Amino acid sequence: MSRKPFIRGKRGAGRHVQLPEWLQASPAWATLRPGPRALYIELKRRFNGVNNGQIILSHRDAAMALHVHRNTVGPWFQELQERGFIEMVQAPHLGPSGYGKAAVWSLQELPSADGRSAAKAFMGWRAKEKPRTKSQHRCHKKQDGCGVDSGSSGGTGTKSVTL
Numbered sequence: 001m002s003r004k005p006f007i008r009g010k011r012g013a014g015r016h017v018q019l020p021e022w023l024q025a026s027p028a029w030a031t032l033r034p035g036p037r038a039l040y041i042e043l044k045r046r047f048n049g050v051n052n053g054q055i056i057l058s059h060r061d062a063a064m065a066l067h068v069h070r071n072t073v074g075p076w077f078q079e080l081q082e083r084g085f086i087e088m089v090q091a092p093h094l095g096p097s098g099y100g101k102a103a104v105w106s107l108q109e110l111p112s113a114d115g116r117s118a119a120k121a122f123m124g125w126r127a128k129e130k131p132r133t134k135s136q137h138r139c140h141k142k143q144d145g146c147g148v149d150s151g152s153s154g155g156t157g158t159k160s161v162t163l
Contacts, residue, residue: 017044023109028125036076040086043105053113056104059074059077084108
């Protein structure tokens with residue numbers, strides 16, 4: 001008996017990028033702009049299952065992959081680092097022959113290749129709250145008489161404002 005015809009030739013779904021629901025539900029991801037999100041997905045594309053902490057991606061390669069200028073991706077890398085999604089394992093530098101070496105990155109949602117557990121620093125990230133400013137008047141409507149002296153002052157017809 002032969003195998004079913006629809007099973008022949010199928011070798012799996014191929015490579016894909018998986019973003020877990022708990023990561024997408026975090027406040028750090030929810031408030032992230034589209035550019036840094038796309039950069040994170042590009043970093044995750046380069047993760048093959050065992051190379052976390054050894055992901056190589058330069059600013060130029062990221063810019064070419066995302067079809068933006070290379071000066072645009074620098075702040076995106078910085079924002080992902082500030083929120084705790086990625087960590088720079090090795091900074092970019094000149095190699096012994098004088099050619100540049102790209103930065104090496106680690107994804108913080110996954111355990112690293114050397115056995116360290118996942119840091120997940122982005123789960124503790126909170127948006128900075130803007131400080132409240134004091135209003136100049138204690139009430140909303142000036143016609144209610146709040147903050148305005150209703151008595152006459154010296155017969156000039158002007159009213160003084162008390163704060």
